[in-house]
Amino acid sequence: MEQGLNSDPNAPPGPIDKSRVYDVKPLRSLVPVFPNPPGMSSVSTPNPSPFVCVPPSGPFPAGVQPFYPFMVSKDSQPTPTGGVARNQTGFDSSIPAPVPLNSFRTPTPQANGESSRAKRASKTRGSASIVIEDDGYSDSHNQSDQYMSGFSMHAADADDASNSGKRTRGRPKRRAAGNGTGNGVGIVELESLADSIFTLFKVKEMDDFRRSSGDKDTTATVLLVYDLIRRRLTQLEEARDNAPGVARRPDLKASNLMMTKGVRTNNSKRIGHVPGVDVGDIFFFRMELCLVGLHAPSMAGIDYMSVKVTVNEEPVAVSIVASGGYDDDDGDDTNVLIYSGQGGVQRRDGQMFDQKLERGNLALEKSLHRGNEVRVARGIKDISNAPGKIYVYDGVYKIHESWAEKNKSGCNVFKYKLIRQPGQLEAFSLWKSIQQWRDGTSARPGLIIPDLTSGAETQPVALVNDVDGEKGPAHFSYIASLKYSQPFPASKQFSGCPCLGGCQPGDSSCPCIQKNDGLLPYSSTGVLLTTKPVIHECGQTCQSPPNCRNRISQAGVKFRLEVFKTKNRGWGLRSWDPIRSGSFICEYAGDIVKTTAGDFENANDDGYIFDAGRYYEPLGRVHDFNSSKKAPFPLVISAKNNGNVSRFMNHSCSANVFWQPVLRESNNGVCLHIAFFAMRHIPPMQELVYDYGIPAKADRGKKKCLCGSVKCRGYFY
Incomplete structure (x- = not known):
């Protein structure tokens, strides 16, 4: 077998010590290396790769592997910027692993x-x-x-x-x-x-x-x-x-x-x-x-x-x-x-x-x-x-x-x-x-009322009809939030959290975070991070400020919304602003309907009913696989006489909005609210729609669906 230039020609035969690096001067000079491995697609490398010369000890270009004896240990191979590259094998991480195209x-x-x-x-x-x-x-x-x-x-x-x-x-x-x-x-x-x-x-x-x-x-x-x-x-x-x-x-x-x-x-x-x-x-x-x-x-x-x-x-x-x-x-x-x-x-x-x-x-x-x-x-x-x-x-x-x-x-x-x-x-x-509508440099076509909330929301909500001559929906009183005359009874009193600066992630002592399984439900940008059967927000007895991260649904409408006349489904709701996935849009405001049989039957006839006990596809709630598909309380809300922008959201079998029960506790009891969040990124002027769900007794009230979705069931309740 061949021997190194400086090896002992009289050494007895035996196994080669591969931990020893021979002083082979020709190998220490520059040697040609072709960086493209066989079979690499020309889609990712439109131009032929040039002829490259690199030192045998590296660093090596993409697609080139070092060869013995220049495979060095994980602690001795420098990166081009002076750091030490490592991977799980202990060898130089400049050796690339197979990765998808354009990863x-x-x-x-x-x-x-x-x-x-x-x-x-x-x-x-x-x-x-x-x-x-x-x-x-x-x-x-x-x-x-x-x-x-x-x-x-x-x-x-x-x-x-x-x-x-x-x-x-x-x-x-x-x-x-x-x-x-x-x-x-x-x-x-x-x-x-x-x-x-x-x-x-x-x-x-x-x-x-x-x-x-x-x-x-x-x-x-x-x-x-x-x-x-x-x-x-x-x-x-x-x-x-x-x-x-x-x-x-x-x-x-x-x-x-x-x-x-x-x-x-x-x-x-x-x-x-x-x-x-x-x-x-x-x-x-x-x-x-x-x-x-x-x-x-x-x-x-x-x-x-x-x-x-x-x-x-x-x-x-x-x-x-x-x-x-x-x-x-x-x-x-x-x-x-x-x-x-x-x-x-x-x-x-x-x-x-x-x-x-x-x-x-x-x-x-x-x-x-x-x-x-x-x-x-x-x-x-x-x-x-x-x-x-x-x-x-x-x-x-x-x-x-x-x-x-x-x-x-x-x-x-x-x-x-x-x-x-x-x-x-x-x-x-x-x-x-x-942007021109917002700046006032151009008029919004079909504008009827600049703000139908009359200042009840921090952002104005325009009323627009560029389809026909109808001047607006039937009269109702605008309220920004669901009003409780009496909260639900609680099993024990809740004294609230002491977070004067707002609830902070990782604070295991915060009782509000403890109720959310030790995790804040919202990000610092106000995005819903996970969905559960119920989210616990800070209540009246909490010392956290109004801008606390755990009060996202209490801050009201943050997007510039408009109520507009659709072509075939009455009035609808959309936004001038882009809405990021997981963002809070609004809550369902209205009057709480008693769940006795007679009152419930009458409520179902008003056309502006929200039933938290309906079954729905839990698309947004993927982190609680074993959770119930129903809200924990039999909450029914009517927005016929009193309501907010949520009353104008239409049904769709391919929704871009989903609803989430939110609890706010205090010494007096528990208040359940229904908050709507974006299921995906929603571009400006795209209608906001959610799935109305299926009532527990789906034997009456079926209506023809006109959502136009490729997944349309043909009806809704």
Whole structure:
């Protein structure tokens, strides 16, 4: 057998000590390495990979594995930024594990302790020079400052493992004790949580066709599953690790886990619209765009694929996200977008670089000449949660012109003029119109009354009819909340909580939190994190302030709603504002109806009845699998004479709103309220509807359903 150059030629034969590294000088020089492993799809690498030379000791590019004797132990392999990369095997974590196409890498935390929004770390796009996008919605007081494109780590390792990229800034690497997840939720527990939701919605049974090309139902299910995992993970992590300066990012952890499990749809790139995604749909997380296949990169603004041109391939753009990272010009014409190319960066040492005609820029140039459609998602500032963003799918555009110009820093940048294709539903233009209504620069067509609440709500509720000449619904008195003449009796008195600064997550001494199984039901942004048979909110005897996180449903309407005349279902309710999944919308206000037989029969005839004892599909209540499908009290509310905006919500067999019983206790007893929450993200001007459910005795009162849903049962009660 061959011997090393410095080995002893007279040594007796025997086994080789592989722990010994031979001084082989030729191997210490640069050697050629081809980074693309066999079989890698050209969709993910449109341009051929260059010939690369790397030191045999690493660091190694994606797809390249170190070889003996350069496989070093986990404590001795440096990362490119000076940290130590590790994985569960103990070897260099630069060896990539197989991951789905266009998956993502977890972020690098930056604990600023100031707010729940992360800072923008760069202002460039692309896979090499990238816009560091933060959608501002981690449901946490602390976020990371980066998204990364492509991942190779376990979801539960997101926070700790990504800290290695910051070691050069002098920040000590934070390690959480006990479970190895970094922020309180163990790997086993995280996967158990996800598996229970996967099983409930049968997402593991999705066939290859639904994964590669979905439909409306599949897309909605994927987004709902993601949202439920993310919200529950937020609640668990926040309760177990509420220390300041912790970057949690449950949004990235949830999507990471779903990617690794293959729970996604439309994972095959395509030109044009994506099945199951409608023009005007909104997203509060960049990772939602990835999970439904609308825009594959988790961070880069340009997504592209390769197409065959004779014997060669060339990149063409399939989608862009215009999120304001550059000087993109919306202008006054909402059908025109001036989009800046990717790349071009000013480094910390002051050096600046021109953009190059490569990657996404080249793909946009090719699409200009090919004339193919490009999907456009617009990032709009979320006024209610600054500096967060809402991503609006604005449909397909075509590139009509391109040029190069100097930016403010003096670098050459590429500009592309895109024009929206005709015949599509309103999306971004509708947002512009709503802003004009809000500012008073344009009149709302069909406006009858600016505020039918007469100031009872903090936000005005407009009354609008642009369908016919009807001037409004039958007379009723507007009340903002359900009024109790006498609460339900309680088994024992409740003295309330002593939380002068508001109930805080992880406070095991708070009696209100104890009643919620030790977890706060709402996030810091007011989003419902989990659903149960009953949520316990602070009551009259609690010392918590009105803005306490455990009083969300007591604050009244927060969205700018309008009551409008529908074409065939009377009056309905919708919002000028986008509504995030899990957000509180309103409660059902009215008069409590006695549950004696005669009174109940009369109440069912008024058309504005809410019966908390009805059966319903517990879609939103997936975390209590063994819970009853009924509210714990026989509460019946009539909103015929006295009520609020909830009386105008129509029935739908495919609801976007669900109701949740909420208890408020005091020394005098218990008051049960019915609160409505968004089941999914709801775009502006989309009607708010919920499933009326089925009464216990469903032998009368059946009505024809006109919801128009593909899942319409044909009737409702």
